Amino acid sequence: MNIIDGKTVHPTGDSERFIVDPATGDEIARVRDSSDRDVAAAVSAASAAFDGWSRRTPANRHALLHRLADLLEQHSEEFLKLEVANVGKPIAAFREEFGDCVDGIRLGAAAGRNLTTPAATEYLEGVTSAFRREPIGVVGAITPWNYPLLQAIAKIIPALAVGNTMVIKPSELTPLSTVRFVELANEVLPPGVLNVVIGDGTGTGAALTRNPAVGIVSFTGSVVGGQAVALSAALGLRKAIMELGGNAPAVVFADADVPRAASLLAASGLFNAGQECMASSRLLIHQSVRDEFVEALLAEIGAVRLGSTFDEATTLGPLISQKQLDRAVGFLDRLPSSAQILCGGSRADRGGYFLEPTVVTGLGHEDEIIQNEVFAPILTVQTFSDDDEALTLANGTEYGLSASVWSSNSGRTSRFARDLKAGMVWINEHLKFGPDCAVNGFGASGFGIENGLLGATEFTRLKHVLTSQH
Numbered sequence: 001m002n003i004i005d006g007k008t009v010h011p012t013g014d015s016e017r018f019i020v021d022p023a024t025g026d027e028i029a030r031v032r033d034s035s036d037r038d039v040a041a042a043v044s045a046a047s048a049a050f051d052g053w054s055r056r057t058p059a060n061r062h063a064l065l066h067r068l069a070d071l072l073e074q075h076s077e078e079f080l081k082l083e084v085a086n087v088g089k090p091i092a093a094f095r096e097e098f099g100d101c102v103d104g105i106r107l108g109a110a111a112g113r114n115l116t117t118p119a120a121t122e123y124l125e126g127v128t129s130a131f132r133r134e135p136i137g138v139v140g141a142i143t144p145w146n147y148p149l150l151q152a153i154a155k156i157i158p159a160l161a162v163g164n165t166m167v168i169k170p171s172e173l174t175p176l177s178t179v180r181f182v183e184l185a186n187e188v189l190p191p192g193v194l195n196v197v198i199g200d201g202t203g204t205g206a207a208l209t210r211n212p213a214v215g216i217v218s219f220t221g222s223v224v225g226g227q228a229v230a231l232s233a234a235l236g237l238r239k240a241i242m243e244l245g246g247n248a249p250a251v252v253f254a255d256a257d258v259p260r261a262a263s264l265l266a267a268s269g270l271f272n273a274g275q276e277c278m279a280s281s282r283l284l285i286h287q288s289v290r291d292e293f294v295e296a297l298l299a300e301i302g303a304v305r306l307g308s309t310f311d312e313a314t315t316l317g318p319l320i321s322q323k324q325l326d327r328a329v330g331f332l333d334r335l336p337s338s339a340q341i342l343c344g345g346s347r348a349d350r351g352g353y354f355l356e357p358t359v360v361t362g363l364g365h366e367d368e369i370i371q372n373e374v375f376a377p378i379l380t381v382q383t384f385s386d387d388d389e390a391l392t393l394a395n396g397t398e399y400g401l402s403a404s405v406w407s408s409n410s411g412r413t414s415r416f417a418r419d420l421k422a423g424m425v426w427i428n429e430h431l432k433f434g435p436d437c438a439v440n441g442f443g444a445s446g447f448g449i450e451n452g453l454l455g456a457t458e459f460t461r462l463k464h465v466l467t468s469q470h
Contacts, residue, residue, distance in 0.1 A: 001031075002038055002198060003182045005045035006191030011038055013199060017172060022088035022318040023309045023352040029176060033199035039167070039207040042195040046138040046165040047213050049192030054135045054163035058112035061161055065109035067188045073102050075184065082177045083149055088352070089272060090314040101153050104435035108157030111456030115162065128467045133460040135163030136239065137215030140208045142201070142229065143178065144221045145171035145320050146275040152178045154435070155218050156185070156194060158456035164216075165193050169208055171221075172200040173320055201225055212236060216459065219243070223373075223444050241448030241458050244441055245373040246277040246401030249394035250430055251384075251416065252293060254286040256406035257428070262296035265404075266379070268431035270304060270357055273317050274377040275324075277445075278402040280430045281374060284393050287383040294361070294381060298343055301357045306348055318353040319376060325353040328376035331369045338362045344377075371397050387412065395421045400442025404430040 002009045013033035021028050053061070072079070076098060083098075084091050117131035141155040148170055159166055170178035175198045182196040197204055201221075209217050209232040219229040220243040233240035252261050269280040285293045307314040319325045325347065332345055344358030361381040363370055370380060384390040394403055394416075404426040405416040413427045423440040426432060433439075438452035449455045 001179060002034055002042065003179065003186060003196045004038070004042045005195065006186045008183070009038070009041075011035065011198060013038065013203065015200070015203070019086060019173070019176065020321075021085045021352070022320050023354075025322075025352050028085055031175065031198055033172070034197040034204045034207075036207045039197050039204060039211065042167040042197050043138055043140075043208070043211045043213050045192035045195055046167050049190060050135075050137055050165045053160075053165055053190060053193050056163075058161070061112055061163070062109045064188050065105060065157060065161060068185050069102050069105035069109070071184050071187065072105065072181070079149060079177055079180070082180060084309050086174045086176045087145065087148060088309055088318040088320065090309050090311075090317045092312050092314070093272065093317075097147070097150055100435055101149050104150070104153045105157050107435045107452075108153070108456060109161050111158045111453055112161040112163065114453055115457065115460065117462065122469075124466070126469050128469060130465045130467070132463040132465060133162070133457070134463055136459060136461050137164060138213055139164045139166040139216050139218060139459060140211065140214040141166055141168040141218045142205050142208070142221065143168065143170050145174040146272060148174040149177040149181060151220050152181060154450055154455070155220075159218070159459040160189075160193060162456055162459050164459050167195045167197060167208060167214070169197050169199065169205050172198065201228075205229070206232065209233060210236065214238065217241070218448075218459075220450075226446060241450065242441070242446035243439070243448070243450050244277075244401075244444060244446035245375075245399060246279075246441070246445050247282060247371075247373045247397050247399040248278050248280055248402045248404070248422070248430075249282045249284050249420075250280040250404045251284045251390050251394050251406065252286065252289070253390075253405075253407040253409070253412065254288045255408045256289075257408070258289050258292050259296050261406045261428075262293050263300050264430055266297055266300035269379045270301070270316055270377045271431060273319055273355070275320060275375050276431070277373070278424065278431055278433070278439075280404065281379060282370065283379055283381045284390055285381060285383055286390075287385055290381070290383050294342065294359075297359060297379070297381075301343055301359065304357050306350070306354055306356075316354075316357060316377060319355060320353070322353055324375070325355060328355055328374060328378060331372075331374055331376075331378065332358065332360075334368060335360065336364065336367055338364065339367075342381075365393060365396055373399065387415075391416065391419055395419075398444040401445035402426070402439070
């Protein structure tokens with residue numbers, strides 16, 4: 001179901017699709033895609049609501065969004081069931097993530113009350129300059145399947161807090177929690193401020209991004225999808241925020257706390273079944289501690305538990321779809337002859353789209369599985385001999401979303417923090433993240449900032465007002 005201008009509306013597109021539980025492969029819902037006419041109606045509703053919403057005080061918008069946070073918290077069990085069933089995320093992991101969803105609303109809601117500009121002063125003689133941060137208009141937002149609710153909140157709340165209105169299109173694979181969230185939001189927001197349309201990227205998504213009434217596009221997803229969305233925005237001379245893929249290196253030196261590094265990197269590499277753009281997927285280990293690290297890593301992976309996603313003891317869930325599982329297995333089937341699979345490497349013997357947690361070594365830097373974002377519970381291990389080689393390997397892909405460096409040498413970690421080509425760098429940590437943490441991609445990982453006050457500022461434009469003193 002779509003929600004347009006505060007009303008529940010049946011989509012009118014030609015295509016129908018099944019929504020499945022990836023842990024079982026069972027159908028849990030059936031939905032119809034939105035037509036171009038549906039998208040146009042949603043954008044029209046958001047456009048009509050913009051003047052009234054943008055002219056409310058920041059305090060008023062803040063109060064309404066805080067009410068939405070309270071409402072979401074009251075429906076926590078409902079959202080747990082929706083997200084676990086639709087995404088295949090272990091329930092214990094989503095309980096923690098749900099806290100960030102609620103906190104993200106409260107943080108983002110405050111953004112409109114904390115915007116900054118340059119100082120007002122006389123930059124020119126006889127003229128006073130003042131600056132305004134203003135909302136852009138209608139935001140067209142497209143979210144991914146790996147964090148449906150969290151990513152929706154990361155786009156919706158800061159955009160609305162600073163005075164924009166929005167039409168959001170969730171992934172066609174995982175629309176359920178986003179639609180329910182927008183339904184809740186419309187209990188407290190004026191009609192038309194927040195609208196949702198469901199459908200795929202090439203149809204519904206393309207109709208949204210090319211609509212001339214959309215003033216800014218915010219996209220999270222694959223590089224290929226981002227290229228199409230960015231091109232559509234560019235043709236309309238509209239701003240775009242692109243949070244795309246990653247292939248994060250984790251550089252572990254001989255002077256690191258190797259057991260701790262192995263434990264945290266196993267956890268961050270397998271989090272959400274590796275379907276995380278900042279996952280520690282590429283492990284770069286100093287050759288002198290390679291064996292110690294691998295032994296500790298395999299011990300950590302041996303404790304991983306696959307199982308029902310509604311079982312609190314489960315730590316590794318399935319991949320999102322058969323297509324994603326086949327893609328991951330394809331990387332393993334095409335490994336070079338030099339590669340060794342140290343554990344895993346096969347589909348798990350159970351229903352759904354599970355892949356065993358896998359560690360691969362013996363790889364060259366140009367190998368396919370090193371150069372591409374795999375998005376699966378697959379970790380690769382490479383070795384290096386010195387700092388220069390480590391940096392070359394770490395920076396040696398087209399991606400630049402995140403990275404980590406592990407060492408007790410503060411001079412070295414400072415150099416690597418400076419020289420790693422990534423928008424987020426952890427030192428002796430990986431995947432420590434929350435709504436306050438602004439992130440932006442380098443290279444093929446995109447452009448523009450998400451999260452925190454800096455992320456909210458992306459949804460504004462700066463106006464310079466010059467007033468004569470005569």
